[in-house]
Amino acid sequence: MTTKPHAATAPPEVREIGLGQPAVWLQRGWADLRACPGPGLLHGLAAALFGWVVLYFAHEYFWIMAGAFSGFLIVAPIVATGLYAISRGLSQGRRMGMAEVLRIWRSRDTRLMHFGLLLGLAGTGWVMTSAAMITSFADLPVQRPLDFLRYVVLQESTWVFEAWLMLGGVLAAPVFASSVVAIPLLLDRQVDVLTAVLTSWRVVLASPVPLALWAGLLMAITALGMLTGLLGLIVVVPWLAHASWHAYRDLVA
Numbered sequence: 001m002t003t004k005p006h007a008a009t010a011p012p013e014v015r016e017i018g019l020g021q022p023a024v025w026l027q028r029g030w031a032d033l034r035a036c037p038g039p040g041l042l043h044g045l046a047a048a049l050f051g052w053v054v055l056y057f058a059h060e061y062f063w064i065m066a067g068a069f070s071g072f073l074i075v076a077p078i079v080a081t082g083l084y085a086i087s088r089g090l091s092q093g094r095r096m097g098m099a100e101v102l103r104i105w106r107s108r109d110t111r112l113m114h115f116g117l118l119l120g121l122a123g124t125g126w127v128m129t130s131a132a133m134i135t136s137f138a139d140l141p142v143q144r145p146l147d148f149l150r151y152v153v154l155q156e157s158t159w160v161f162e163a164w165l166m167l168g169g170v171l172a173a174p175v176f177a178s179s180v181v182a183i184p185l186l187l188d189r190q191v192d193v194l195t196a197v198l199t200s201w202r203v204v205l206a207s208p209v210p211l212a213l214w215a216g217l218l219m220a221i222t223a224l225g226m227l228t229g230l231l232g233l234i235v236v237v238p239w240l241a242h243a244s245w246h247a248y249r250d251l252v253a
Contacts, residue, residue, distance in 0.1 A: 019209060021210055021247075026217070029241070029246060032090055036097070040083055040239075047230075048233045069226075078119060081105075082100065084248075109187075111192065115186060134148070180215075181203050199252060218240060221240060
């Protein structure tokens with residue numbers, strides 16, 4: 001038996017949280033992954049396979065590779081929608097499996113499609129802006145990952161790497177603020193995309209320091225998963241997806 005999203009007649013109420021709550025979300029996400037590992041590990045394996053394909057075909061083309069991975073990081077919350085449904089079902093005491101994930105995708109919720117398109121455009125905008133900046137200001141042409149390391153990251157005579165990091169933070173912050181609870185909210189309740197985005201911003205404004213810590217943990221754990229030759233993503237992707245559902249449940253009343 002499945003449940004329908006709750007009808008919402010007013011903007012959702014948001015809660016303030018403490019600095020230690022992100023650690024609780026990670027614990028709960030891990031518990032969900034252990035309780036229903038199949039769908040999550042399949043999502044993680046798909047993410048790793050995507051990364052390996054990108055590395056195989058684009059390892060000599062830095063901006064294609066960077067664009068693919070940046071796009072994945074931004075669109076990943078949409079891809080994980082089915083895992084949010086798994087966590088919701090587990091919290092209701094139901095037995096869950098891939099059937100729940102497939103049911104979510106077969107619903108073809110246009111709100112999720114529209115939001116996914118917005119995230120895709122944001123990712124494309126970042127890659128284009130980043131490429132333009134590095135191409136314009138790096139001392140030598142950057143065509144491969146090793147070129148980026150040599151001529152940007154390790155280049156002491158210019159400020160390009162520092163400016164690139166600052167620009168990335170400035171552009172990533174509003175994307176995170178717009179999406180931190182928006183997708184689980186769209187899955188769980190009948191609200192429009194604008195309401196979901198505004199609720200996400202209200203959540204961040206209510207608890208800015210814990211949410212900044214949460215953003216840092218998401219980035220750090222994902223980076224560790226990538227540094228294992230992408231094998232770590234098999235576990236990291238579902239773990240963080242389940243944890244994100246619990247973040248939504250704590251942040252939105």
